[in-house]
Amino acid sequence: MEKELRKQANRLLEEGTVDCIIGHAQGSLKFTTTPLITGDKTEISNLIISPFMHNNLANYLIRRHGKTGIVAKGCDSRSIVSLIQDKQVSRDAVVIIGVPCSGLVDMAKLESLTGKVRDQIEAVTVAGDKVSVKLNGKKKEYPARQVLFDHCLGCEFPTPQEYDCLIGEPVAAINDTELSSKKIADIKKMAPQDRWAFWQKQFSRCIRCYACREVCPACFCERCFAEESQPHWISPVPQWQDNLVFQVIRTIHVAGRCSDCGECERVCPQHIPLRLLSREMYDLIDEMFHYKSGMDKNAPPLMTAYEMVEAEGLIR
Amino acid sequence: MENETEKEPRIVGFLCKWCSYAGADLAGTSRKKYPANVTVVKVPCSGRIDPLFILKGLSLGFDGVLVSGCHPGDCHYQTGNYRARRRMALTKKFLEYMGIPAERVQASWVSASEGNKFAQVIADVVKDVKAIGPNNLFCAEGR
Numbered sequence: 001m002e003k004e005l006r007k008q009a010n011r012l013l014e015e016g017t018v019d020c021i022i023g024h025a026q027g028s029l030k031f032t033t034t035p036l037i038t039g040d041k042t043e044i045s046n047l048i049i050s051p052f053m054h055n056n057l058a059n060y061l062i063r064r065h066g067k068t069g070i071v072a073k074g075c076d077s078r079s080i081v082s083l084i085q086d087k088q089v090s091r092d093a094v095v096i097i098g099v100p101c102s103g104l105v106d107m108a109k110l111e112s113l114t115g116k117v118r119d120q121i122e123a124v125t126v127a128g129d130k131v132s133v134k135l136n137g138k139k140k141e142y143p144a145r146q147v148l149f150d151h152c153l154g155c156e157f158p159t160p161q162e163y164d165c166l167i168g169e170p171v172a173a174i175n176d177t178e179l180s181s182k183k184i185a186d187i188k189k190m191a192p193q194d195r196w197a198f199w200q201k202q203f204s205r206c207i208r209c210y211a212c213r214e215v216c217p218a219c220f221c222e223r224c225f226a227e228e229s230q231p232h233w234i235s236p237v238p239q240w241q242d243n244l245v246f247q248v249i250r251t252i253h254v255a256g257r258c259s260d261c262g263e264c265e266r267v268c269p270q271h272i273p274l275r276l277l278s279r280e281m282y283d284l285i286d287e288m289f290h291y292k293s294g295m296d297k298n299a300p301p302l303m304t305a306y307e308m309v310e311a312e313g314l315i316r
Numbered sequence: 317m318e319n320e321t322e323k324e325p326r327i328v329g330f331l332c333k334w335c336s337y338a339g340a341d342l343a344g345t346s347r348k349k350y351p352a353n354v355t356v357v358k359v360p361c362s363g364r365i366d367p368l369f370i371l372k373g374l375s376l377g378f379d380g381v382l383v384s385g386c387h388p389g390d391c392h393y394q395t396g397n398y399r400a401r402r403r404m405a406l407t408k409k410f411l412e413y414m415g416i417p418a419e420r421v422q423a424s425w426v427s428a429s430e431g432n433k434f435a436q437v438i439a440d441v442v443k444d445v446k447a448i449g450p451n452n453l454f455c456a457e458g459r
Contacts, residue, residue: 188413196415196453225368233368241454245371248414252367252407280413281406288405306398308388311405316424316437 058217075261077160078294098163103152151262206243212264218257256302325379336384342431363396
């Protein structure tokens with residue numbers, strides 16, 4: 001598959017169809033990847049496909065000029081389509097190299113499951129609902145739900161929805177939302193004041209590094225309300241009140257664009273369960289407006305569209 | 317006496333300039349009585365209201381937030397209130413999920429000719445908010 005990917009990327013650069021390729025390359029640590037953004041054909045051999053290609057590369061399309069080739073997993077392709085819907089990216093300016101994704105491995109889960117640290121694990125491969133791990137020269141298989149990220153288990157569209165060429169065969173969705181929905185259901189069971197206390201506790205850990213925002217392809221504003229000074233909406237000092245307002249508003253602002261790629265939660269250095277917010281929003285939108293983000297590049301963005309009759313009973 | 321006034325809830329109302337604000341004006345000029353708990357902020361359209369305004373209001377200590385605009389179909393800018401409706405519906409549901417009681421965030425349609433309705437809406441909102449007590453959500457120790 002990597003060979004095919006490199007061939008396609010090379011062809012695109014050679015033909016001059018694109019002046020730049022965005023993909024994944026081996027990261028500095030074992031089992032990590034780093035985004036590779038290059039127009040140099042000699043660097044194409046660094047492109048890889050792995051169960052650790054976490055970054056949602058759609059982020060790097062924002063405010064890019066020229067024609068770009070981009071490697072996209074299912075969630076990335078939905079983010080790209082959202083950007084097209086929001087007129088942040090023109091469809092003609094991107095060549096989407098679709099890569100069906102069988103789920104990304106959560107290293108923290110894997111480490112606690114095997115009791116080994118990153119460097120002691122030799123190899124990890126994902127195949128269907130099994131993840132095989134090589135330890136001390138021996139192969140061991142684990143069920144996918146013990147090793148993959150929650151958002152990958154709940155992924156409905158692992159195969160890109162929009163692409164110019166597809167590397168490999170489409171894969172079936174695991175669509176196991178149980179883990180995510182259980183956590184959300186647990187929160188819903190709490191009394192309102194307990195829920196508020198729960199969020200207060202979570203957001204008192206936030207250090208406002210804005211990693212969640214920076215990594216998010218749906219957060220493309222040139223100026224964020226968090227940094228506005230006139231009016232001064234929230235204090236830059238990380239207090240739970242302002243942290244909570246920031247994250248709640250961020251979730252509402254990206255509503256209809258968020259493809260539940262889970263990057264915000266993955267990059268959070270304080271391990272705040274941000275997907276409890278984004279997944280709930282995702283489900284809420286589906287339930288109220290029957291809308292899933294990034295499925296149709298010709299559809300109007302969720303928040304600019306409307307039906308003649310909707311949201312009955314919520315407004316006096 | 318001071319305790320008495322402290323108990324009175326404070327509501328911030330974001331009213332669209334074309335309908336609800338004019339409706340509030342009409343309520344005033346026709347000498348309708350309604351609780352004096354609402355602080356009005358005039359906005360050009362209900363579509364101007366960012367959910368951020370609502371949370372900012374609550375974090376400043378207002379006990380309730382009211383968003384009011386033109387009836388569906390009557391927007392001065394054609395579609396502003398349809399957008400506001402979607403946004404408000406989503407915001408209300410989501411804030412409930414966060415643990416903010418639904419009564420604190422309210423929305424209504426009031427036209428420029430509905431002075432009576434405006435008075436009624438304010439009375440109802442104040443009643444609702446009074447029933448759930450003061451807003452301590454953003455106090456240091458939470459609620």
